[in-house]
Amino acid sequence: AVHTETHGFQTEVKQLLNLMAHSLYSNKEVFLRELVSNAADAADKLRFKALSDSELYENDGHLRVRLILDKDNKTLTISDNGIGMSRDEVIEHLGTIAKSGTKAFFSQLSGDQARDSQLIGQFGVGFYSAFIVADKVTVLSRAAGQAADRGVRWESDGDGSFTVADIEKTGRGTDVILHLREEEQEFLDDWRLRSIIGKYSDHISIAVEMWKDGEPEREEDGEKIPATEGEWEQVNKATALWTRAKGEVSDEEYQEFYKHISHDWQDALAWSHNKVEGNQEYTSLLYVPAKAPWDMWNRDQSHGLKLYVQRVFIMDDAEQFMPTYLRFVKGVLDSNDLPLNVSREILQDNKVTAQLRKACSKRVLSLLEQMARNEPEKYQGFWKEFGNVLKEGPAEDYGNREQIAGLLRFASTHNDADAQSVSLDDYLGRMKEGQDKIYYITADSYAAASHSPHLEIFRKKGIEVLLMWERVDEWLMNHLSDYKEKQFVSVTKGELDLGELDDEETKKAQEAAKEALAPLLERVKTALGEEVKEVRLSHRLTSTPSCVVAGEHDMSTQMIKLMRAAGQ
Numbered sequence: 001a002v003h004t005e006t007h008g009f010q011t012e013v014k015q016l017l018n019l020m021a022h023s024l025y026s027n028k029e030v031f032l033r034e035l036v037s038n039a040a041d042a043a044d045k046l047r048f049k050a051l052s053d054s055e056l057y058e059n060d061g062h063l064r065v066r067l068i069l070d071k072d073n074k075t076l077t078i079s080d081n082g083i084g085m086s087r088d089e090v091i092e093h094l095g096t097i098a099k100s101g102t103k104a105f106f107s108q109l110s111g112d113q114a115r116d117s118q119l120i121g122q123f124g125v126g127f128y129s130a131f132i133v134a135d136k137v138t139v140l141s142r143a144a145g146q147a148a149d150r151g152v153r154w155e156s157d158g159d160g161s162f163t164v165a166d167i168e169k170t171g172r173g174t175d176v177i178l179h180l181r182e183e184e185q186e187f188l189d190d191w192r193l194r195s196i197i198g199k200y201s202d203h204i205s206i207a208v209e210m211w212k213d214g215e216p217e218r219e220e221d222g223e224k225i226p227a228t229e230g231e232w233e234q235v236n237k238a239t240a241l242w243t244r245a246k247g248e249v250s251d252e253e254y255q256e257f258y259k260h261i262s263h264d265w266q267d268a269l270a271w272s273h274n275k276v277e278g279n280q281e282y283t284s285l286l287y288v289p290a291k292a293p294w295d296m297w298n299r300d301q302s303h304g305l306k307l308y309v310q311r312v313f314i315m316d317d318a319e320q321f322m323p324t325y326l327r328f329v330k331g332v333l334d335s336n337d338l339p340l341n342v343s344r345e346i347l348q349d350n351k352v353t354a355q356l357r358k359a360c361s362k363r364v365l366s367l368l369e370q371m372a373r374n375e376p377e378k379y380q381g382f383w384k385e386f387g388n389v390l391k392e393g394p395a396e397d398y399g400n401r402e403q404i405a406g407l408l409r410f411a412s413t414h415n416d417a418d419a420q421s422v423s424l425d426d427y428l429g430r431m432k433e434g435q436d437k438i439y440y441i442t443a444d445s446y447a448a449a450s451h452s453p454h455l456e457i458f459r460k461k462g463i464e465v466l467l468m469w470e471r472v473d474e475w476l477m478n479h480l481s482d483y484k485e486k487q488f489v490s491v492t493k494g495e496l497d498l499g500e501l502d503d504e505e506t507k508k509a510q511e512a513a514k515e516a517l518a519p520l521l522e523r524v525k526t527a528l529g530e531e532v533k534e535v536r537l538s539h540r541l542t543s544t545p546s547c548v549v550a551g552e553h554d555m556s557t558q559m560i561k562l563m564r565a566a567g568q
């Protein structure tokens with residue numbers, strides 16, 4: 001009995017479908033990239049599962065995806081022999097969006113088409129992009145290892161619900177049948193399809209095949225219609241991109257591969273591709289995106305690299321290979337040293353993992369250094385998107401503290417603007433004769449930092465002070481005590497000792513003032529009583545009469561505010 005059910009899409013899927021047809025239209029051919037990408041993922045998953053159960057191949061180990069044109073019925077079918085889906089899986093995967101933070105994401109959409117389509121692109125539309133060109137989509141699937149009568153048919157015209165029915169399906173895997181809209185008949189053009197595949201799918205590690213001449217065998221109403229002459233022909237290169245030599249891969253190919261693994265629709269900002277032989281053997285291909293993902297600050301957002309062992313896909317989001325402060329990095333790691341049966345648990349504390357993580361971190365840091373050196377404007381763009389994440393680095397990665405510090409950018413009294421563009425090396429280069437400290441101030445906002453009375457003496461003496469006001473800055477400065485042997489000193493904390501920067505005459509004048517004003521200080525102290533720890537004569541103010549400072553070993557006022565905000 002055909003057991004047919006109708007299901008409603010999750011609310012977010014409905015929203016996505018509504019938006020997509022309008023917003024993504026200018027980019028419509030990407031549906032093919034998404035569907036071929038899913039077929040490749042399905043092949044990867046089957047290979048992985050077959051490592052421990054080779055029966056799953058069912059004597060059909062040549063994994064491929066086929067594009068089948070049917071001009072009479074105006075359908076384009078994307079057919080794979082990958083892992084396939086069970087009835088439950090179909091309902092779950094093609095009816096909901098599983099990503100964490102989905103609800104939060106959709107609540108950000110504004111109704112402004114241009115802006116929303118940007119966001120949607122970043123979010124990744126995946127399978128649902130089929131509805132950009134199709135007004136009805138039929139999916140036939142049968143999971144690897146299941147009997148032929150455990151097949152399932154999913155069907156929807158994208159308007160809010162879908163149906164699911166049990167069917168017979170001899171061949172393992174998934175067929176996605178697109179009933180093309182009247183105005184999308186260009187996708188029935190053999191040549192057009194080949195050129196899109198050439199653009200999007202050369203780097204995919206399975207063969208994309210099309211029938212050459214005539215028509216392939218097909219089934220109509222349960223009846224087999226034999227092929228007319230011709231044969232299947234592979235139309236992509238089908239070599240995993242990272243296995244190729246650097247010199248043979250074009251920038252366009254790197255960018256396409258980035259989109260395949262990241263689900264990003266925009267080009268990457270930069271990448272680093274390395275093949276390492278010897279003690280450790282691995283290939284890494286690491287990308288820095290151009291834009292921060294919408295959920296970068298979401299704690300349970302998944303991140304990490306796509307892990308392969310000896311070219312076999314093992315898992316997505318292997319976060320063990322990237323420290324948290326580099327969580328924006330996307331890429332592939334293919335190791336020859338890890339066992340094929342490696343699991344997340346095994347990765348947890350494993351010597352090889354630790355080495356690879358160190359090596360990958362270094363790669364990213366030097367990629368960023370190069371960018372900062374050779375393309376400062378591009379680096380500024382990177383900093384705007386990811387600077388606040390990188391600031392978590394010195395606390396997390398003590399060993400690379402100095403290198404990370406070199407990548408930080410700050411606003412400062414030097415250019416008196418809120419743009420964060422001053423590096424610590426810039427600062428060192430401008431230090432005054434006799435200055436041996438790096439001065440900084442943390443506050444609630446740029447305005448509060450740059451107008452702080454604590455800066456008066458520094459401005460007067462022409463000593464540069466770094467201005468900080470981001471939430472993470474206090475945390476950063478708690479873990480960064482020095483850079484190139486110069487200590488960081490907060491201008492708001494404790495006794496201000498300008499050391500060599502004070503000349504003899506000033507020092508004498510200060511001594512005299514100290515004696516003269518001692519009785520006044522005593523009176524103020526008595527008046528304020530327990531409210532303050534100490535009343536002290538200060539030389540740091542030039543026009544403001546007095547200010548409150550934190551003790552040298554106390555939390556700064558900024559940190560106190562942070563703790564209060566956190567309810568402590």
Ligand code: ADP
Binds near residue numbers: 041080084
């Ligand atoms: P993503 O690929 O980012 O997970 P998609 O929307 O592209 O998101 O696909 C959703 C899910 O549907 C996939 O994660 C996968 O589980 C399932 N899926 C889609 N296409 C296929 C396919 N051809 N074979 C097996 N599973 C598939």
Ligand code: MG
Binds near residue numbers: 034
């Ligand atoms: Mg996908």
